[in-house]
Amino acid sequence: MPVNIAPLDPAALLPIAGVEIGIASAGIKKVGRKDTTLFRIAPGARVAGVFTLNRFCAAPVRICQGYLAAGHEIRALVINTGNANAGTGVDGMQRAQAICAATAVELGVEANQVLPFSTGVILESLPADKIIAALPAAKADFSASNWAEAASSIMTTDIVPKASSTQVQIGGKTVTITGIAKGSGMIHPNMATMLGYVATDAAISQPLLQQMLKYAADHSFNSITVDGDTSTNDSFILIATGQAGNDEIVDANSADFAALQAAVLQVSQFLAQAIVRDGEGATKFITINVEGGASYDECKAVGYAIGRSPLVKTAFFASDPNLGRILAAIGYAGINDLDVDNIEVRLDDVLVAINGGRNPDYREEQGQAVMNKAEIAINIKLNRGEHKATVWSCDFSYDYVKINAEYRS
Amino acid sequence: MPVNIAPLDPAALLPIAGVEIGIASAGIKKVGRKDTTLFRIAPGARVAGVFTLNRFCAAPVRICQGYLAAGHEIRALVINTGNANAGTGVDGMQRAQAICAATAVELGVEANQVLPFSTGVILESLPADKIIAALPAAKADFSASNWAEAASSIMTTDIVPKASSTQVQIGGKTVTITGIAKGSGMIHPNMATMLGYVATDAAISQPLLQQMLKYAADHSFNSITVDGDTSTNDSFILIATGQAGNDEIVDANSADFAALQAAVLQVSQFLAQAIVRDGEGATKFITINVEGGASYDECKAVGYAIGRSPLVKTAFFASDPNLGRILAAIGYAGINDLDVDNIEVRLDDVLVAINGGRNPDYREEQGQAVMNKAEIAINIKLNRGEHKATVWSCDFSYDYVKINAEYRS
Structure with missing residues (x-):
């Protein structure tokens, strides 16, 4: 729906x-x-x-x-x-x-x-x-x-x-x-x-x-x-x-x-x-805000890497705060000189990752509370410039497979 | 399996x-x-x-x-x-x-x-x-x-x-x-x-x-x-x-x-x-052979565009010869000067597309016969050079979603 x-x-x-x-x-x-x-x-x-x-x-x-x-x-x-x-x-x-x-x-x-x-x-x-x-x-x-x-x-x-x-x-x-x-x-x-x-x-x-x-x-x-x-x-x-x-x-x-x-x-x-x-099979609406980039294009590349990752999208479908998958997607977004130790990742307002690793104060139940919602923001600070971009995506569900396996679109 | x-x-x-x-x-x-x-x-x-x-x-x-x-x-x-x-x-x-x-x-x-x-x-x-x-x-x-x-x-x-x-x-x-x-x-x-x-x-x-x-x-x-x-x-x-x-x-x-x-x-x-x-949820093994490219890298880019396309992968899961999705993936593989009118696409030995469109002699039942198999080759001729590359991929099934939505990997 x-x-x-x-x-x-x-x-x-x-x-x-x-x-x-x-x-x-x-x-x-x-x-x-x-x-x-x-x-x-x-x-x-x-x-x-x-x-x-x-x-x-x-x-x-x-x-x-x-x-x-x-x-x-x-x-x-x-x-x-x-x-x-x-x-x-x-x-x-x-x-x-x-x-x-x-x-x-x-x-x-x-x-x-x-x-x-x-x-x-x-x-x-x-x-x-x-x-x-x-x-x-x-x-x-x-x-x-x-x-x-x-x-x-x-x-x-x-x-x-x-x-x-x-x-x-x-x-x-x-x-x-x-x-x-x-x-x-x-x-x-x-x-x-x-x-x-x-x-x-x-x-x-x-x-x-x-x-x-x-x-x-x-x-x-x-x-x-x-x-x-x-x-x-x-x-x-x-x-x-x-x-x-x-x-x-x-x-x-x-x-x-x-x-x-x-x-x-x-x-x-x-x-x-x-x-x-209204994305095929979508159950969640995900806003990916990337700021602090050296260019608009690199911010968008990070947003798209996350937004199209099947692993991220299935985790969101399951409301599973398996947030390491977000880090992995940031890491393969194609920014070759990215210093991951400077990145901050938030789920809505919850600080998940900082200094290249998990925020020591982060608790799984905080992430879970956000993941249970139908509208979720992933907020990323690259801390390497002044540019920003936003990408919108949805989750990846059984119904996506059903729609595309059963419908000759 | x-x-x-x-x-x-x-x-x-x-x-x-x-x-x-x-x-x-x-x-x-x-x-x-x-x-x-x-x-x-x-x-x-x-x-x-x-x-x-x-x-x-x-x-x-x-x-x-x-x-x-x-x-x-x-x-x-x-x-x-x-x-x-x-x-x-x-x-x-x-x-x-x-x-x-x-x-x-x-x-x-x-x-x-x-x-x-x-x-x-x-x-x-x-x-x-x-x-x-x-x-x-x-x-x-x-x-x-x-x-x-x-x-x-x-x-x-x-x-x-x-x-x-x-x-x-x-x-x-x-x-x-x-x-x-x-x-x-x-x-x-x-x-x-x-x-x-x-x-x-x-x-x-x-x-x-x-x-x-x-x-x-x-x-x-x-x-x-x-x-x-x-x-x-x-x-x-x-x-x-x-x-x-x-x-x-x-x-x-x-x-x-x-x-x-x-x-x-x-x-x-x-x-x-x-x-x-053994790919998560895989039911088909897909070999994508791309030849006639201007470089190894562009052949591989075409192979990967097809191999990672959720639309192609769900069609293979359904054994649906919805082959336009393969053309679409070739088209967005990033070769900016690609002349699609020169491309040939075969499913195993069956010529599907030529001259920028469907092979006039192609019959749906030919494609269906290939799609019913567990091992399928997509053979592409770009007809613009001497290079080639092969990419191996699998289909995209309900079980991929299940495995990644239910398992904290």
């Missing part, structure tokens, strides 16, 4: 002026399952994306990268579940392009203004004809209030839909940010995650939108892990429709940029953490 | 002239459990070692590294299970040194001629007094024929003991090589594995012994993974007593060196593969 995710309240999801969403059933894996989601974006909006670094990236990822790099004005997103269109070669590219072309005809735009996204099984041929046949129904469903429905329709092994909204004042105008994401397994994003979409009505220049997206990705989706497997289809898209009426943000050092970035980050972190809380 | 390991035949383990072994019960975790193993090595032998690169390496690892680097003639090894003496700071170093000193008195050698080894739980204080009290009993048990008993007494979560012998002709003399190893979880060795000891009666110079050890480690213990966790205590020791009567091997390009290296590699690979076959 997901760890501490409040049920989605559709009324709390705020529409974004300039974004409409329609949903349909193409019958990709199951007849009647809502598996196709169409976004229509008003003219003049700006769109930025970051994508998986997996070399076996899916056909739709390659197409998105190409269209965004060429600077085309993006007018639509079309998303399917049930098939990743990855490991599908030239044929997969042609099928994704056919979907873009059909969507363009449906909406009266150009094919290179449509970004395609797929998620599901790898190495199987995408039934593009079914998706194309569902496009009119998706168009007929267009509404600015369909964010909750979209959060559900992009799910695969997810148990709960993931969505969040916030508002912030920018230059005297109320700016709204709403986002959705999906993901539960094959979660170890590298540059982005398994389908995240955040939209705002703020006006912001294209380079700053890209900069903001990169920052938000690094500190949200690029800071989580469920199983250490980096997907072929990770995509994170930030849309700015510019309809809030604020003066366009063009200065990365301005208060407006900072305010919008904080709000985008808030929504992105909520979504990324929701993916971990 | 371990995958295809024949029961150990003590009679097949050949003694090594110049090596005696004694075993005793120190009662470290359980009264009566044989947990302390003592090797006595004759004067004139040469000893080389490689050790974990984990920065939280255990106190005994640090001591071994120091004594070997200083060039002391090694005369004894003392090995305990039940406690890793890792994450134990200055106090842990003092306890390990006390064991070396007591062993030296018992055997009439110097403390810096004794290499200590520990395996078991991390972050707990080593009961050195119990080990020291057991040394006389271990000495009284000295025999050249105790290799099988030693293979059992160094086990922790291992289900079966791991040992192997071979013989080879060197310069007209019969040279014998015998080795033992232990390990089952926290297996992703980096430079060595969780306790491997190989001895030969061959005569060989110290630099060539070290070179041979490094090569054997890289192609055996450093080519396996169970769970991706690199231990704090990995140690692999090669002893050459020089009592076989062959002329000392001093030329790395000689036929004698090649013959001995091949024999040492054979024993080392047997032991390393036995660790994988």
Whole structure:
């Protein structure tokens, strides 16, 4: 069961002026399952994306990268579940392009203004004809209030839909940010995650939108892990429709940029953490705070070494304060000049390890009390610099094996 | 249950002239459990070692590294299970040194001629007094024929003991090589594995012994993974007593060196593969052959990405030919200029993927037939160079979670 995710309240999801969403059933894996989601974006909006670094990236990822790099004005997103269109070669590219072309005809735009996204099984041929046949129904469903429905329709092994909204004042105008994401397994994003979409009505220049997206990705989706497997289809898209009426943000050092970035980050972190809380088989939500590092990257490497260690994750599943496994993971995180005698490790506020060994005052029952909780922080001080990073992870349970041994994801 | 390991035949383990072994019960975790193993090595032998690169390496690892680097003639090894003496700071170093000193008195050698080894739980204080009290009993048990008993007494979560012998002709003399190893979880060795000891009666110079050890480690213990966790205590020791009567091997390009290296590699690979076959919860033994790489390191990176992927490992547990997960792992192995359109992936001899996608002639039942087996090869051609590497791994089952959630290893 997901760890501490409040049920989605559709009324709390705020529409974004300039974004409409329609949903349909193409019958990709199951007849009647809502598996196709169409976004229509008003003219003049700006769109930025970051994508998986997996070399076996899916056909739709390659197409998105190409269209965004060429600077085309993006007018639509079309998303399917049930098939990743990855490991599908030239044929997969042609099928994704056919979907873009059909969507363009449906909406009266150009094919290179449509970004395609797929998620599901790898190495199987995408039934593009079914998706194309569902496009009119998706168009007929267009509404600015369909964010909750979209959060559900992009799910695969997810148990709960993931969505969040916030508002912030920018230059005297109320700016709204709403986002959705999906993901539960094959979660170890590298540059982005398994389908995240955040939209705002703020006006912001294209380079700053890209900069903001990169920052938000690094500190949200690029800071989580469920199983250490980096997907072929990770995509994170930030849309700015510019309809809030604020003066366009063009200065990365301005208060407006900072305010919008904080709000985008808030929504992105909520979504990324929701993916971990809904991680396959998860029973615990683990926050790994690493500070005192010589660089952000080394802090993150330590966080990820702990967060993806099967031994750490099974110990947390068992609520077993077998904390030597955390030290072992820190030790193999790849910091070759790490002086372990300077490290402090705390479980929540309980000091476990110091001076290269166990804190003499630490008592097993203190660790046990923390391990019994569903939300646990591992707090690490490297004491060798001023940088810090946070990684979010979950435990590793029988159900992870069950889900991945029994489900063809 | 371990995958295809024949029961150990003590009679097949050949003694090594110049090596005696004694075993005793120190009662470290359980009264009566044989947990302390003592090797006595004759004067004139040469000893080389490689050790974990984990920065939280255990106190005994640090001591071994120091004594070997200083060039002391090694005369004894003392090995305990039940406690890793890792994450134990200055106090842990003092306890390990006390064991070396007591062993030296018992055997009439110097403390810096004794290499200590520990395996078991991390972050707990080593009961050195119990080990020291057991040394006389271990000495009284000295025999050249105790290799099988030693293979059992160094086990922790291992289900079966791991040992192997071979013989080879060197310069007209019969040279014998015998080795033992232990390990089952926290297996992703980096430079060595969780306790491997190989001895030969061959005569060989110290630099060539070290070179041979490094090569054997890289192609055996450093080519396996169970769970991706690199231990704090990995140690692999090669002893050459020089009592076989062959002329000392001093030329790395000689036929004698090649013959001995091949024999040492054979024993080392047997032991390393036995660790994988006995991997925690393993039901399948997976050989990952990667060829056509631009370097050995990139071939190994691809092998390890596949071998440690929880998604690949759970699919193998389920005998599910969900082979897209293999492509995804290849894609995130870190080869930034990898052209996936050139890759061929075979399951045993069945061509699964080619030209960046699924082989059009591949049929699911072909993959299923291979997946139903207990020993499976994943054969990958990168088609970008002349290098190759092999990694051995196992699947990921409910029992892995059970063992690590319920056992304080």
